[in-house]
Ligand code: SF4
């Protein structure tokens with residue numbers, strides 16, 4: 462069996478990884494390194510954004526979702542479905558058909574994740590009035606973690622409100638309890654369009670505990686439903702579907718679908734690089750006057766989620782078409798307010814800033830100074846030949862004893878020229894980073 466590098470929502474399959482470093486080059490928190498010819502994730506720095514998963518050419522990065530079969534351990538099996546899921550299908554496949562196939566696959570009850578959005582928006586508008594400005598939406602888990610890790614000074618701007626998936630799950634937990642269903646009989650499952658939400662359900666921020674039993678990969682489930690549709694499986698179940706949903710709920714997971722309902726000066730930004738650029742401006746106090754920011758890591762927000770099957774623009778278009786057929790609000794809002802108002806707020810969110818050098822401040826300062834000096838020795842072209850994503854990252858690794866100075870190909874060439882290391886030693890260093898196999902090929 463292959464040796465696995467474990468990470469909460471992602472793992473790298475070492476026997477599939479070819480050490481191409483594509484993942485390392487796109488990681489927004491420099492959480493990846495290559496050594497021994499394989500990529501490795503630094504767990505503390507990873508924000509579960511999935512950018513590495515998108516670019517891996519060999520599918521060596523695997524999503525750590527839950528086993529679908531576990532749903533059968535529960536008598537009542539509720540599936541919370543995000544509105545992007547239905548938008549994966551062509552118009553000729555009706556929602557009712559999809560509901561009945563989902564029932565046939567084993568679920569006893571289906572509900573839209575965004576049923577809670579109407580209630581959440583009421584809370585958000587109240588929250589924004591009294592919060593640090595700009596308040597930053599707590600919807601996108603990758604953005605929350607990005608701020609915790611890379612922009613710790615902005616953590617206080619993140620709204621202390623749980624996202625729609627958690628409010629809906631709380632509602633169902635309470636509804637089933639009120640109906641006298643024993644907790645052990647109820648399994649609440651969430652179909653996720655992104656890996657960030659797997660991590661956020663398993664380890665939520667803000668001292669919150671999720672009632673969600675398991676998270677199912679949307680890409681996997683789409684294929685399962687589509688195959689069942691193609692095979693014309695007979696429908697024998699009576700799955701219960703809660704169809705209460707508003708147009709604002711449907712559009713909430715798409716860019717602009719949240720900010721448009723918040724009072725004051727708001728902005729909606731999507732795409733990891735755009736979000737980072739804006740947060741840098743905010744941190745440097747180059748922008749002000751905003752009441753609310755909707756920041757989403759994926760282009761087109763959840764329509765561009767990593768586990769979505771369909772083109773993100775077609776997905777968003779499909780959602781807009783469906784939203785146009787739905788009412789502005791739905792009838793369950795008062796019930797949601799009475800069941801969930803008490804749990805919508807979460808505790809403080811802690812920064813998870815990289816303790817880059819050491820927990821001891823004196824040692825950390827010395828190491829930081831050392832890294833600064835080292836950086837000046839390096840060429841500053843961020844070539845990645847050392848197995849680190851940038852010259853700065855290599856300097857940090859060296860002062861932490863996680864790399865050696867001669868990992869830098871420029872300095873190594875200089876050392877060779879001066880006769881300080883031999884050619885054989887230089888090759889060994891390259892083998893250590895990029896793997897022996899790369900150097901054993903016949904030319
Ligand atoms: S992208 Fe990363 S995980 Fe995928 S093969 Fe290349 S080095 Fe390995």
Ligand code: SF4
Pocket residue numbers: 471487488489490491492493502506507508509510511512513514
């Ligand atoms: S999920 Fe994102 S933060 Fe984590 S290793 Fe991949 S690219 Fe980096």
